[in-house]
Amino acid sequence: MIATHAYTEASVKLVNTSPTKPQSVEWVIPNEPSIQIIEKNDDYLEVKFSNTGSYQFGLKGKQGECEKTFYKDVIVEQNLSGVELEPARISNIKEFTIVPNPNQGVYKVIVKLYEEADIKIRLMDMISHEPFAPKTLSKATEFEVPFNYQIPSGTYLIILETQDEALVKKMIVQ
Structure with missing residues (x-):
């Protein structure tokens, strides 16, 4: 599921x-x-x-x-980020990848967009639902965002938000 x-x-x-x-x-x-x-x-x-x-x-x-x-x-x-809940056009997100996955808390999030836009990347623990400080990046079409968190083993959500959409991927920390 x-x-x-x-x-x-x-x-x-x-x-x-x-x-x-x-x-x-x-x-x-x-x-x-x-x-x-x-x-x-x-x-x-x-x-x-x-x-x-x-x-x-x-x-x-x-x-x-x-x-x-x-x-x-x-x-x-709640949608506090202003993500458009019913976008009028297809996705602006060309690529959304977490490498490596699984990892030890050191990873990169690679994002490629069709058109320039600001992005926000959030990390959330799936068990406690505790959010971590988001990273907000200014307008571009390609992003390679390094992360180095000292976090316990478990399953986390990486949430990518742009002007009018949000995508979620699961990440495993060993």
């Missing part, structure tokens, strides 16, 4: 990334009135959140008598 970060009032898709297709698939959705289901099928679940918080979604696959459920937390924040 992909999608670990969202903004309130923006739709987000949780994608079934299972390598094999089970006989049946069932989405496990939190019983929260702040979650609006937009579309649901075996391949993805599209939802919209009206409140901030952390929500745990599951994807249950059944094959004969066997059953397995995978869970994923989706962190929902």
Whole structure:
């Protein structure tokens, strides 16, 4: 399942990334009135959140008598960065890469844009949801941003924000 970060009032898709297709698939959705289901099928679940918080979604696959459920937390924040929630055009982001990944806390974020824009890169711990100080960079089309954090092993989110969009990637620190 992909999608670990969202903004309130923006739709987000949780994608079934299972390598094999089970006989049946069932989405496990939190019983929260702040979650609006937009579309649901075996391949993805599209939802919209009206409140901030952390929500745990599951994807249950059944094959004969066997059953397995995978869970994923989706962190929902307010859109304080001014990211356009429904952009009018295609993505300006040509490339968004973290190298190496996994790493030891020393890594680079490589960003290439089609058109010049300011960017902001944020790091967030997936367990505690603790944000780290963001790096904001001035207008350009190519960025290579080094990071050297003394952070514990775990899974982190790298959030890239530009004028009208946001992308999230998962990073593992060993």
